[in-house]
Amino acid sequence: MVQERTLPVFQATSAKISKAEGLMLYEDMILGRFFEDKCAEMYYRGKMFGFVHLYNGQEAVSTGVIRALRQGEDFVCSTYRDHVHALSAGVPAREVLAELFGKETGCSKGRGGSMHMFSAEHKLLGGFAFIGEGIPVALGAAYQSKYRRHAMRDKSADQVSVSFFGDGTTNNGQFFECLNMAALWKLPMIFVVENNKWAIGMAHERASSQTEIYRKAAVFGMPGVEVDGMDVLAVRAAAQTAIARARAGEGPTLIECLTYRFRGHSLADPDELRSKAEKEAWQARDPIKKFEAYLLEQNLANQEELKDIERRIQAVVDDAVKFAEESPEPNPDELYRYIFAED
């Protein structure tokens, strides 16, 4: 029997979502799942290279948080496990897949790769390959919002900045340094910990003296909440509260999402350390299946509507592959382009 933390109780019926919202959330999670499955296939077929970290299992976090933001206005900051955050933020699947193929049409022009997805248009501050280094960058975007509002008297500047990172990353100094600064200056910032219990092969309880990460917020005088990261509605509710707080100028929130990755750390990871029992226990809590059941049960959607979404998203992903395959590689004459602002 796998010893798990007691999951926080969430009354899904209190969430009160509309049919349109429900279908939107479902579609976003399906996009994340189908996209990553396609990545695995393409990686093994030699179409993409380097380290590729997939997000399967954690979709409720990306969808629950990012889809509660104002698309294209609020800032999203990711890690190396960034494809799905990019998709939820609105970066077209074509551009993410083309980036993975190293193509000029990729969102980072083929210069970034799997761990470096960027889109200024979609306010995606990046995929950051070093753990923790994106947190201060997101903090800077949050500072910028507050600065515009107060030092430049721009009343419209109420953008929120969200930083995603893993359990392992919460033992890095940048996490604590930024909790302090965000709380100190009451920045419109949300720290989202995707606690999937593992940092490559390092089990969370072997790395952290206090394993309940949300508790670390209190020390800095900020709310810390723990949510079931396999329940998109629970995540969404927590995100909405945090976003409202941030926008109202009341400061940051730390949200710890208890979640699990269904694949190895990266596609290069044989995934031998995690027990079969643990994997099965979490697989049984698949966030997409859970939400699907909820939609049907609440009569927010029927089977046919959900199948429709799946067909449509499969087409989006297939189209992205075709687009990426047919896209040109970067021009070697432009090897030096983008080093400086002028080029």
Place this chain on the structure above:
Amino acid sequence: MAETLLFNALREAIDEEMARDDTVFVLGEDVGHYGGSYKVTKDLYDKYGEFRVLDTPIAENSFTGMAVGAAMTGLRPIIEGMNMGFLLLAFNQIANNAGMLRYTSGGNYKIPMVIRGPGGVGRQLGAEHSQRLEAYFQAVPGLRIVACSTPYNAKGLLKAAIRDDNPVLFFEHVLLYNLKQDLPEGEYLVPIDRAEVVRPGKDVTILTYSRMRHHVLQAVKTLEKKGFDPEVIDLISLKPLDFETIGASIRKTHRVIVVEECMKTGGIGAEIIASINDRFFDELDAPVLRLSSQDIPTPYNGKLESLTIVQPKKIEEAVEKMMALQI
């Protein structure tokens, strides 16, 4: 004209740029209430308020990353490193994010920021506070590195660095803050990518920067009396190097001496020599000579400390030796 101390020239630069553009702000340790450890931001807190002169906690890596995020989203941060050495804690943010992010993002973002502060050897501050960091950073793609050396260029360069759309590492020298010079009344900029011909000459090109400029000029006084006519070039931009100015000088003198404060191993001089060999080898009448500081942690003891860096006497000897070489 107004006689101005170098630290005040820097202060005027920041003040003028903050008045001109309200996206410009300063952040760092003790920049606000305290006015900066070398008083470069004195009184700016009172003038511009807490958002634009932001006292940060002592968290170099994170506040540097925060400045990167602010720069990506449209502000123009100026980080003061209380001592540039402390920025070793921010090496990750400076290298990965300030330096490389624009490229990695395929041009999605630009990072207009300045990281400035005191560095260098000479006040018996011991190894950690007397660092020669310019060489550590020169390999980072995407960074510009500038070293100021006079009140005049300090002011004009800093203003230009603040307006530049790239991340600029801006080195000041602890021993130069109290240099005095008459500065023009009106606004002026000094381009951050151009070397400065400090003294034209025909015998030998001396390439130097920061405080070593003053050691070179001291040596040149003696050398002039002995009948030598060296050309002194202050590199100003340590990255990228201004090979136009350097090349024009080499075509004239055919001999080069590099005088630097950084350590010899992997130093700025090492890079210059390699590049000169690549570009101007046929112009050279003699191998390029390099005078660097010693490859040791800066010692505390005054005598040892002065032995660590290049002294004017050494520069005189080097010029004489080079000029004595028969071609």
